[in-house]
Amino acid sequence: xxxxxxxxxxxxxxxxxxxxxxxxxxxxxxxxxxxxxxxxxxxxxxxxxxxxxxxxxxxxxxxxxxxxxxxxxxxxxxxxxxxxxxxxxxxxxxxxxxxxxxxxxxxxxxxxxxxxxxxxxxxxxxxxxxxxxxxxxxxxxxxxxxxxxxxxxxxxxxxxxxxxxxxxxxxxxxxxxxxxxxxxxxxxxxxxxxxxxxxxxxxxxxxxxxxxxxxxxxxxxxxxxxxxxxxxxxxxxxxxxxxx
Amino acid sequence: xxxxxxxxxxxxxxxxxxxxxxxxxxxxxxxxxxxxxxxxxxxxxxxxxxxxxxxxxxxxxxxxxxxxxxxxxxxxxxxxxxxxxxxxxxxxxxxxxxxxxxxxxxxxxxxxxxxxxxxxxxxxxxxxxxxxxxxxxxxxxxxxxxxxxxxxxxxxxxxxxxxxxxxxxxxxxxxxxxxxxxxxxxxxxxxxxxxxxxxxxxxxxxxxxxxxxxxxxxxxxxxxxxxxxxxxxxxxxxxxxxxx
Numbered sequence: 001x002x003x004x005x006x007x008x009x010x011x012x013x014x015x016x017x018x019x020x021x022x023x024x025x026x027x028x029x030x031x032x033x034x035x036x037x038x039x040x041x042x043x044x045x046x047x048x049x050x051x052x053x054x055x056x057x058x059x060x061x062x063x064x065x066x067x068x069x070x071x072x073x074x075x076x077x078x079x080x081x082x083x084x085x086x087x088x089x090x091x092x093x094x095x096x097x098x099x100x101x102x103x104x105x106x107x108x109x110x111x112x113x114x115x116x117x118x119x120x121x122x123x124x125x126x127x128x129x130x131x132x133x134x135x136x137x138x139x140x141x142x143x144x145x146x147x148x149x150x151x152x153x154x155x156x157x158x159x160x161x162x163x164x165x166x167x168x169x170x171x172x173x174x175x176x177x178x179x180x181x182x183x184x185x186x187x188x189x190x191x192x193x194x195x196x197x198x199x200x201x202x203x204x205x206x207x208x209x210x211x212x213x214x215x216x217x218x219x220x221x222x223x224x225x226x227x228x229x230x231x232x233x234x235x236x237x238x239x240x241x242x243x244x
Numbered sequence: 245x246x247x248x249x250x251x252x253x254x255x256x257x258x259x260x261x262x263x264x265x266x267x268x269x270x271x272x273x274x275x276x277x278x279x280x281x282x283x284x285x286x287x288x289x290x291x292x293x294x295x296x297x298x299x300x301x302x303x304x305x306x307x308x309x310x311x312x313x314x315x316x317x318x319x320x321x322x323x324x325x326x327x328x329x330x331x332x333x334x335x336x337x338x339x340x341x342x343x344x345x346x347x348x349x350x351x352x353x354x355x356x357x358x359x360x361x362x363x364x365x366x367x368x369x370x371x372x373x374x375x376x377x378x379x380x381x382x383x384x385x386x387x388x389x390x391x392x393x394x395x396x397x398x399x400x401x402x403x404x405x406x407x408x409x410x411x412x413x414x415x416x417x418x419x420x421x422x423x424x425x426x427x428x429x430x431x432x433x434x435x436x437x438x439x440x441x442x443x444x445x446x447x448x449x450x451x452x453x454x455x456x457x458x459x460x461x462x463x464x465x466x467x468x469x470x471x472x473x474x475x476x477x478x479x480x481x482x483x484x485x486x487x488x
């Protein structure tokens with residue numbers, strides 16, 4: 001049974017529309033390459049009790065949980081406290097993280113900066129390629145920051161840790177000139193024939209290039225390609241703009 | 245008590261990273277202007293039982309629920325069926341929507357297109373400014389499509405329906421040259437003094453323009469401006485790059 005994952009996005013900035021979440025797409029793509037299926041994303045405000053409840057719901061229902069946001073030094077950074085409450089543990093200062101922060105900030109280092117050394121008791125600090133910025137891990141919970149560039153950097157650092165026996169997903173796309181109503185019979189035929197390939201259909205609005213992108217996903221690359229080819233072959237001449 | 249809303253994003257394309265969700269940011273901004281607080285977003289796969297369970301959880305916990313995606317004619321469009329199951333109702337063909345579809349597609353109209361006329365029994369068809377594309381409404385559930393341009397268009401059409409007595413949110417931002425650890429005392433002072441203003445702090449990664457954006461949100465515009473000004477006044481000279 002392949003692993004599943006959930007993302008918990010902690011951020012008033014997403015819920016108030018100040019910022020558009022980019023981390024979920026980063027996570028989804030990274031996990032597909034590792035053969036892990038992202039099956040749930042939840043976005044909640046920066047509130048300790050909500051974080052605690054959601055962490056507990058997600059960590060029991062999924063193999064892996066990735067939190068995003070709420071790990072800086074300011075008053076609205078309450079992810080560590082939320083996870084501590086979920087696990088029934090205390091928040092303690094990590095001497096290891098404190099040393100890293102003091103080294104990084106030097107003479108500028110404030111008590112504000114050092115607040116980032118507060119971790120859930122029992123936190124594992126996982127250093128991928130870059131020991132300066134270890135990631136907090138609590139069992140199957142991976143605690144990542146909200147800033148997209150750092151999120152991506154730390155997630156890539158987790159690759160050796162996340163790699164398992166799951167076959168990566170393979171994706172093929174066919175772009176059509178016809179609309180969904182018109183290609184539906186061809187899609188249905190392929191869906192019926194390839195139960196190991198997941199077929200998606202994504203229409204565009206007034207796109208001069210194509211009308212619908214039809215995607216074929218699965219862990220067996222040969223079957224995925226076969227399904228995409230079968231679909232294209234069922235369409236009338238000229239209906240396929242391109243495949244990739 | 246101001247209204248709260250939840251978004252239910254139905255889409256394998258988001259969970260597999262093929263598409264980055266843009267509709268949540270659109271919804272969040274629209275709701276802020278209407279004085280409604282978006283407090284939860286959930287992204288789930290195109291599966292009837294998951295949709296049904298989630299719709300039921302969200303519609304009882306929030307004043308308004310907005311679904312996004314899964315309303316086209318293809319096999320992966322199962323939102324209507326999911327909502328029907330949540331409400332314990334049947335799916336029926338709407339003569340009104342069927343007539344609109346036949347008019348739009350003309351001679352090209354297929355049974356595939358007409359599948360979009362299948363609605364949950366008892367669905368209200370709300371036409372905003374544009375009666376050609378009514379929105380399906382079921383009590384406090386608003387059913388919107390996944391395609392971002394159409395999502396935005398239909399959401400704007402719902403404005404008269406969604407407008408209430410809630411005071412809209414006002415936002416001010418102060419962009420600083422100092423990092424979060426350095427501005428934390430000033431933020432904490434404002435948080436303590438303005439309990440009716442929500443303060444957020446969003447660092448950038450190697451942005452040449454600024455280090456942190458500090459935001460001030462609330463329903464009382466005068467208080468929001470006062471909080472932003474108080475924060476800026478607490479910073480050393482030259483620390484504020486700009487305010488807006």
